Amino acid sequence: MGPRSIGDCPLLTVRLTFFSLLILFLIIASNFENIAASSCRxxxxxxxxxxxxxxxxxxxxxxxxxxxxxxxxxxxxxxxxxxxxxxxxxxxxxxxxxxxxxxxxxxxxxxxxxxxKEMPEHPQKQPLKPKLLVPSKCKFRSSHSGPVKFSHCGLFGDPHLRTFYDEFQTCRTLGAWPLIDNPYIAVQVTNKQVSPESKATGTTKVTVLIRDHRPCTKEKTYEAETNSLPKVFVDGTNGTINDATVFIEDKEPGTHVEIHARHMSTHIIIRQIGKYLTFAIKIPEEIARLGEGSEALQMCLKGCPQRELINYGQLVHVAMPVQEAVNICTKWNATDFYFDACVFDLITTGDKSFSKAAGDARRDVYYLNPSFARGKNRTYFLRETIGYSDNGTPENSAPGRPLIQFVIVICLWLSFCKVIV
Missing domain, CATH: 1.20.58 (Methane Monooxygenase Hydroxylase; Chain G, domain 1)
Structure with a gap:
């Protein structure tokens, strides 16, 4: 006997078919507004x-x-x-x-x-002064054969630390702490508590010491504090791109400076975002790892002391809803560790400037060297600490609810309306 026609389908099956189609229509209609809104670009x-x-x-x-x-x-x-x-x-x-x-x-x-109006003519630029070459002895060369390998360290937000070994940590570190301390360079940061009810701290001072390396450079000290990012070293000099081994670029007066040290192929970025400072450095790997065997603390090299690590699961103060924090951090294109750090900072402090700090920290990584983008993927913060499953990045998000509901209804319809053979 061949398959029966729809007209031969039992009355119960026909009713179930009609009922299933009605449910499908109602679900699609109820979600139409959300679907339409999601298409807005x-x-x-x-x-x-x-x-x-x-x-x-x-x-x-x-x-x-x-x-x-x-x-x-x-x-x-x-x-x-x-x-x-x-x-x-x-x-x-x-x-x-x-x-x-x-x-x-x-x-x-x-x-x-x-x-x-017609486009105005581009003004005639003054001819550049002849570029003075850096002496050969003041160019960094790796002690090993092959190209120089670089390391990255960054500090931003609560503060969150990325070490030279691409380890990601969130630390309390109230007061003054050393990030780097070796024969070439020393960097120290000072952190203050964000608010009385929060464990979070923010960086309010960064001190960079370029050690004496004659004949390339004398000792240079740079000090940045909240609302004070000078374009000169403590001695009043700043060098220039064309005639100094060590020099400062004032990228955005008062909010963004960069320090270059050619004799050790090092590039430093310091920003002020909101009330707090961020720090990022690109430095040859063999300089970065000097002092590995010593007991001296270098947080860029060894990470934060165990007692200073912050457990994401122990949120004492919640200042912003999770979904609002996720939406804000997504707009700043923060991903991976930087996304989790951004959400954590907003939840615990409510200070939206931390979202820009996370976004700029991620951007600085790519700016200093695209290869620094490697490293561990997402941390466990959103998924396992506060039970939030959406990671805030559209390319990794789960299928939308309307699609899941549509699939379920179709499956029910096919199972109920199966033609009897």
């Missing part, structure tokens, strides 16, 4: 805008018309991108807020008038 426009602005931070300040023209061009592209998402973002509140804000910027900067 206005955030991508914001990301492109930020990248375009960052790419033009070197615009010549001596010709404001040239800078304004390019700023308005980028802003106009931002507005066009937002308009293109109008159909999918119609019910998204953030879309309307961003669009209104961008239009206000365009009006405030008179961009309609500025972009209507």
């Amino acid at each position: 206005v955030e991508l426009c914001s990301i492109q805008f930020r990248r375009a602005i960052q790419a033009q931070t070197d615009l010549p300040l001596e010709d404001l018309s040239y800078s304004r023209y390019h700023y308005c061009t980028v802003l106009r592209s931002y507005a066009d991108c937002i308009r293109a998402t109008a159909r999918s973002c119609r019910g998204d509140l953030s879309y309307h807020s961003i669009y209104t804000l961008v239009m206000q910027w365009l009006d405030k900067k008179n961009c309609t008038i500025i972009t209507a």
Whole structure:
């Protein structure tokens, strides 16, 4: 006997089929708004805008018309991108807020008038002075054959530490603590308690000592404190890119400086974000690991003392809901350890500047050397400490609820409506 037609299906089966289809329709209808909202891509426009602005931070300040023209061009592209998402973002509140804000910027900067004119000519730059070469004896060379291998250490946020061995830790370390201390360089940080009810501490002072290495450099000391990131060393000198072995670059006055030490191929980044400082260093591996056998503490080399490690599971003070912290950290493109550190800081302190610190710390890793991106993947904080399963990164997130519900209903429908042979 061949398979029966739908008309031959028992009445119970037909009713179950109708009932299953009704459930499917209701589930899809109830989730339609969420699905539509998830298709809104206005955030991508914001990301492109930020990248375009960052790419033009070197615009010549001596010709404001040239800078304004390019700023308005980028802003106009931002507005066009937002308009293109109008159909999918119609019910998204953030879309309307961003669009209104961008239009206000365009009006405030008179961009309609500025972009209507022809692009101003690029100002003639003054010829650079001849570059003075660093003496051969002041160029770092590995004692081993082959290219120089580098190590990275970073400190940011609560503070969170990434050691030269790519170990990730969160430490209390109240007071002054040494990060590095070897014959070439010494770095010390001072941390203060964020609030009376929180165990979290933040870095408020960074001291860098470049040791005497004649004839390449005399001893140089740099001191950065909250609201004071000088562009000179303690002795009043800063060197220049063209004529010194050791020099300072004032990237963003008052908030971002970089120290270069050519004789040891070392690059240091110090930032102020909110009320606290961050530190990152790229240094040859064989210099970084000097003092491995000694008992002297170097947190970049040996990590935090066991008694100073913070257990994520012992959250004494909760200042922000987990989901809100996850959403904020996702917007800063923090991933892996930096994402967990960001969420932890927001939950325990409520200070949103820590999210930018985590995002910039991750960005500094790639800037100093893309190979530093290697290392351990996610920590266990969100999943096993506070029971939050979404890791905050869309590419690793679990399937959405509407899709799971759809699959379940289809399976039920097929099992109930199986044609009797």
